[in-house]
Amino acid sequence: MKNSILIINGLLLTMEQEMPLVEDGAIFIKDGIIVDCGTSREIAKRHGRVETVIDAESHIIMPGLVNCHTHLPMSMFRGLADDLPLDVWLNEHIFPAEAAMLNPDSVKKWALHSCMEMLLAGITTCCDGYFYEDQVAEAVMASGMRAVLGQGVIDFPAPGVPEPAKNIDVAEDFVRKWKSFSSTNKSYVQDAGHSRIQDAGYSRVVPSVFCHSPYTCSRETLIKAKEMAKRLGVLFQIHVAETREEMNMVRRINSSISGDESRDMSVVQYLDSAGILDDKTLLVHAVWINDADMEIIKSRSAKVAHCPESNMKLASGIAPAWKLVQENISVGLGTDGCASNNTHDLFSEMDMAAKLQKTALMDPCAMDARSVVEMATIGGARAIGLGHITGSIVPGKKADIIVVGLRKPHMVPVYNPWSTVVYGAKASDVRVVMVDGTILVKDGKFLNPDFHD
Ligand SMILES: [Zn+2]
Known part of the structure; x- marks a missing residue:
């Protein structure tokens, strides 16, 4: 499916009250909008054919x-x-x-x-x-x-x-x-x-x-x-x-x-x-x-x-x-x-x-x-008046999402993911950055060759 992205197998922090944390989480994105999120199994089942797949195993998926x-x-x-x-x-x-x-x-x-x-x-x-x-x-x-x-x-x-x-x-x-x-x-x-x-x-x-x-x-x-x-x-x-x-x-x-x-x-x-x-x-x-x-x-x-x-x-x-x-x-x-x-x-x-x-x-x-x-x-x-557009992962919002690595020694183990983010994570642990459903940073590097890392 054109302009569709699946982020899968990650520890998903939605920052929504109803479903704050999904252990084996996934997000389906279409045309820059978050369409669906939940467990990897149910999301993959519902949205099998996508243009881009991001495997977030051993990573946190969270709002930008x-x-x-x-x-x-x-x-x-x-x-x-x-x-x-x-x-x-x-x-x-x-x-x-x-x-x-x-x-x-x-x-x-x-x-x-x-x-x-x-x-x-x-x-x-x-x-x-x-x-x-x-x-x-x-x-x-x-x-x-x-x-x-x-x-x-x-x-x-x-x-x-x-x-x-x-x-x-x-x-x-x-x-x-x-x-x-x-x-x-x-x-x-x-x-x-x-x-x-x-x-x-x-x-x-x-x-x-x-x-x-x-x-x-x-x-x-x-x-x-x-x-x-x-x-x-x-x-x-x-x-x-x-x-x-x-x-x-x-x-x-x-x-x-x-x-x-x-x-x-x-x-x-x-x-x-x-x-x-x-x-x-x-x-x-x-x-x-x-x-x-x-x-x-x-x-x-x-x-x-x-x-x-x-x-x-x-x-x-x-x-x-x-x-x-x-x-x-x-x-x-x-x-x-x-x-x-x-x-x-x-x-x-x-x-x-x-x-x-x-x-x-x-x-x-x-x-x-x-x-x-x-x-x-x-x-x-x-x-700043953008709570209806960004800041959490929920269907209908813009896909402003980051994927943060959990493999480095200072990120292991994870008992409380919020503690890991606040007291453990460094800016350099960010691997993927997406705004409006456009992937701007992948593997910690800009996709645009004009930008320097
Ligand atoms: Zn100032």
Whole structure:
């Protein structure tokens, strides 16, 4: 049968509540969609004649990982400025380097580089916010990944947006353009003359709005950007409460806010007072939040991207991620950009996320392995608005799937597969990566000869 794939004989982690684990599992895929999954015997019986068979014996089959927060082109700054306080790192190193090095070509080149890094590490979907986002989108399209992409909004002259007054217009143009590409499909190929980009695949790019932070965007900018995101029905991403100092910075910048009540507002309360929080708002970091903030986040159904390694490296603090999970707030896992991590590796991030919460709470039961895998798959997909498309293995969803080897000594034996994934597996154990039913990585190597491993 044309365009059909059978993945068979693997330890299947669906990340669905009803059938989380199938020991001798298989998946049947047709035209990029998961059609059927279950035991190898029943799936092979029901779908015998297929175009491609992947034998996953001694491998885990699981959903592709979802990286909820990154800045793809920032891989060009990997290792440029490490071991510095966040304000020094950002203002004295990253912002000047961006001013000097960013242009459409460098953004596209390094965004593609990051996509390759992520695909090899089993990340099939990411959520990005940056500048020159058209070029980021072109790189994502070329790589074969799926992504939610936000054009950056900041109240300073920014790369590609020299006039801050136009920041929201530029972001709106980006959203409208990529929304129309996904509906009309062919126009972009003709406009840009890209013969290698096929018609299919525009649905892999989902546009969004990315306001950098409450301290780099005025209250007015935040309100306008959120209104635009609401009007166009897209995700609104923002760095929130990353550092302890952020509350004072927000207060200073927005001196128009007066009165005793506003003086004591937390960053989350401040954003909520501006109408920013709803179910299409992704709060990135959320390190310095209190119980009242969590109540607000929960009542607005806002989402959180937890980035433990970036928070640790910049000594920002420890987000109350386990508490958020227990409060049933939608939490995904993010690497953040490569300037503050320095890799796009969610296996390492999962391991760290579990151990950091245990240490912070002095509780080895906190942030168990299965909860962490959920954050890195279906939880992340839900947090960025793609829970109906990716993040778990169930008929009807897109075939975004990875196959992870279990033969290496550090992966043997397997008592609890979620523990194996979180505490044992490394990014280099990923053998097969599929997005939209297209096999991009096989035997740990790219099938596209233009991509390097
Ligand atoms: Zn970030």
